[in-house]
Amino acid sequence: MSYIIKFIYGFVLPPGIFVLFLLIVGILLYRRETLIAKLLFITAFLLYGCTIPLTGKLLIQSLENRYTPPSQIKGDVILMLGGGATLDTPDFDGKGQLSGNGANRLLTVLRLYKRTGLPILLSSGQVFSDSGNESEIAKRELLSLGVPKSKIFLENKSKNTEENTEFSKQLLNKNGWHKPVLVTSAFHMERAVLDFKKNNIDVLPYPTDYQTSRKLPLYANQFTPSTNGLAFLAAKEYLGIFSLQF
Known part of the structure; x- marks a missing residue:
């Protein structure tokens, strides 16, 4: 019924x-x-x-289905792309929260960090006037979850995937990172990988935030x-x- x-x-x-x-x-x-x-x-x-x-x-x-999470993590930094955030909604220790896409990505980043101990590079800024600065919010949430401040790096000015790539490249070169483990939503991974390839950055795709199950019953x-x-x-x-x- x-x-x-x-x-x-x-x-x-x-x-x-x-x-x-x-x-x-x-x-x-x-x-x-x-x-x-x-x-x-x-x-x-x-x-x-x-x-x-x-x-x-x-x-x-x-x-x-174009990428699957690798069984072995061979990289030197975990790079997370933003997926939306609110500006001034209440949170445990501040204002602003990541959206569903961004929160799922952050959860994966935290688990990868606990498995590998790799530094984390958060890439995303404030996209709209009523949205939060995603990297700043993600950093606050990671700190509250026990990730040391020394392990978190920010690129907090980009507004789209193209700028994610361009601005992240500067920090990758500055810190001597050559193989970022790229974390973004599975539906967004193909476009993100192409953007990074266009900028001569070799990434290890780690898709997350799946929107569909593998089986689709009718x-x-x-x-x-x-x-x-x-x-x-x-x-x-x-x-x-x-x-x-x-």
Whole structure:
């Protein structure tokens, strides 16, 4: 029953209700305005296809499967890319918290540090006026989790992946690090690796923050329009990857 209710909700709330509206209008207009009706049907189909969870999961999974966490860590620094943060929300020992993507990356960094003892380079600044400085927040949280201050290095000015690479390279060269263990979300890893390669930096990819399971069973809610946004997230990554080919 709960699955049925969720399926119905998918067509009562946006974006499902827009798909339903386009279909109904298309049916009503079909005899009088066939061309317009067909355009409405096509639009409804495209909107439906872009907003069902299955589409987003398949697209994201194709990105997430390109790299797997290595069994052996052969690097000289752990390099984490930022993934979003709030500016002034309350935290245990200050203000501002990492978002879900950033927090998952930080958790992986902490575990890698405990396994290897490698220094940590945090790369990300304040992207928007209402978002926090991700590196500064991540540093505070790592310190509260027991990582020594001497092990944490900051690149806190970058606003995108391209700047992550450019500004991190300066600190890598300054400290004599040649093989960073790159930690970022699995869906973002392909684009990040290409950016670092473009700047002649050889990284060891360590993907984390997976958005999908390896197995994707089919059930009704996989075909219910949703606002999860995975398809659009994947599209952004594919566009970024495409742009790096030139």
